[in-house]
Amino acid sequence: MDDFRQCFPEVEVLLTAEQIQARVAELGAQIARDYSADSPPLLVGVLKGSLVFLADLMRAIPLPVQFDFVAISSYGTETEHTGQVRLLKDLDTKIEGRHVLVVEDILDTGLTLSYLLDLLRTRQPASLRVCTLLRKPSRNKVFIPVDYCGFDIPNQFVVGYGLDYAERYRNLPFIGVLRALALEKK
Numbered sequence: 340m341d342d343f344r345q346c347f348p349e350v351e352v353l354l355t356a357e358q359i360q361a362r363v364a365e366l367g368a369q370i371a372r373d374y375s376a377d378s379p380p381l382l383v384g385v386l387k388g389s390l391v392f393l394a395d396l397m398r399a400i401p402l403p404v405q406f407d408f409v410a411i412s413s414y415g416t417e418t419e420h421t422g423q424v425r426l427l428k429d430l431d432t433k434i435e436g437r438h439v440l441v442v443e444d445i446l447d448t449g450l451t452l453s454y455l456l457d458l459l460r461t462r463q464p465a466s467l468r469v470c471t472l473l474r475k476p477s478r479n480k481v482f483i484p485v486d487y488c489g490f491d492i493p494n495q496f497v498v499g500y501g502l503d504y505a506e507r508y509r510n511l512p513f514i515g516v517l518r519a520l521a522l523e524k525k
């Protein structure tokens with residue numbers, strides 16, 4: 340952890356690895372209580388950001404879960420969403436009649452999840468729920484019903500634990516704010 344902090348001095352820690360791991364364990368336990376071993380959820384991760392969270396979360400759910408991924412591109416700059424969304428990779432799994440739990444890294448405007456949920460709903464899953472690690476409440480443009488949320492965070496651009504800026508920082512074990520970006524906005 341100290342090595343990462345030294346290597347990435349431009350990142351100011353918002354959530355430590357310990358805080359994240361503790362919350363992921365709570366979310367996993369909550370999800371395990373809400374589903375049963377007879378009908379466990381299919382976890383649907385949204386690439387690439389949710390990869391790290393999904394990997395930890397599924398190991399915190401003591402049920403026979405399966406997982407799959409979708410990839411979605413959203414147009415805009417590194418930090419601003421234009422509202423245009425496109426499916427780059429579809430599921431390999433049929434979801435009709437199955438319990439689906441979408442696992443997202445961060446809910447910002449909500450446009451990505453809104454698109455994905457509309458798409459998955461047309462395939463008639465038995466249930467469709469959302470688990471997001473982070474949520475920026477002040478930024479939501481569309482209402483997304485979130486069933487499991489790790490942390491509500493302020494309206495700042497964050498990196499680490501799967502989240503990137505120009506494809507960097509995804510491997511940080513903590514979540515932080517880029518000091519340079521914070522300065523640019525002032």
Ligand code: IMP
Binds near residue numbers: 388444446447450451
């Ligand atoms: P939304 O469609 O605006 O909710 O944005 C969702 C996607 O935008 C996330 O899955 C992330 O890939 C990206 N995103 C939004 N906010 C951040 C951030 O603060 N850091 C890194 N990526 C972000």
